[in-house]
Amino acid sequence: MDKIKQRIQSPIANTYTTDAHSANISAVEVGMCVARLKFHKNDGGTGLNTNHFKYASTDLHFYVALLLSAVVCHGNVPNDFLLCTTIPMPKGNTNRAVSGNYRGITLSSVFGRLIDLLILQRYSDVLGTCDLQFGFKAKRSTAMCSMVLKEAISYYMNHGSSVFCVFLDATKAFDRVQYCSLFDKLLDRNVDPLFLRIMVNIYTGQLVKVLWNGVTKLPSC
DSSP, rough: OOHHHHHHHHHHHHHHOTOOGGGOOOHHHHHHHHHHHHHTBBSSSSOBEEEEEEHHOOOOHHHHHHHHHHHHHOOOOOHHHHHEEEEEOOOOOTTTSSSSGGGEEEEEEEEEEHHHHHHHHHHHTTTOTTTTTTTTTTOOHHHHHHHHHHHHHHHHHTTOOOOOOOOOOOOTGGGOOHHHHHHHHHHHHHHOHHHHHHHHHHHHHHHEEETTTTEOOOOOO
16 A cells, blocks of 8 residues: 555655646536535444535535645545444344354445545546446446346357356455555556545545444444
């Protein structure tokens, strides 16, 4: 991770100034991001809710834009942006005494979500994925993937060919992502280093607390 930080910091130190144009976030951009927030989503630490932003006056967009511009320009993420709350949810009717039978639902900062949406909005042209990917993609679903698989199998069987399928179990793949490799790829795709610095600071500085039976506790290391 230190190498990634150095690689990100190098172009910032050599090229950018404190009034870098890319760090200037407009109220219009914030408004577009707020419009993409879902209703009734709670903040992970400060007690905020996405409804506070959805129903607020557009004057709020101006002040949020100033705040996010300062965060991006200086590269420092407030602690309130980093605090998340994880709620363990049982996987159906299973033995609740086994930790593996739970999945964690994490409530993150609303401001953090706005930063995510802002990055996706600004750099959507360089963040495209393969057309063969169906999951975690706008206007796509795994149901479409299943349909393509069935059609391919049907085509070859109708033409007298044998069909062989291989399935890869990627359970908990998200927990095993090599974040350094991801940031390397984002650098190669020319995502602005100022935003990458914020992303690295969020990933490395995030603090999670667990909510269980109405009580919150910071997990021990």
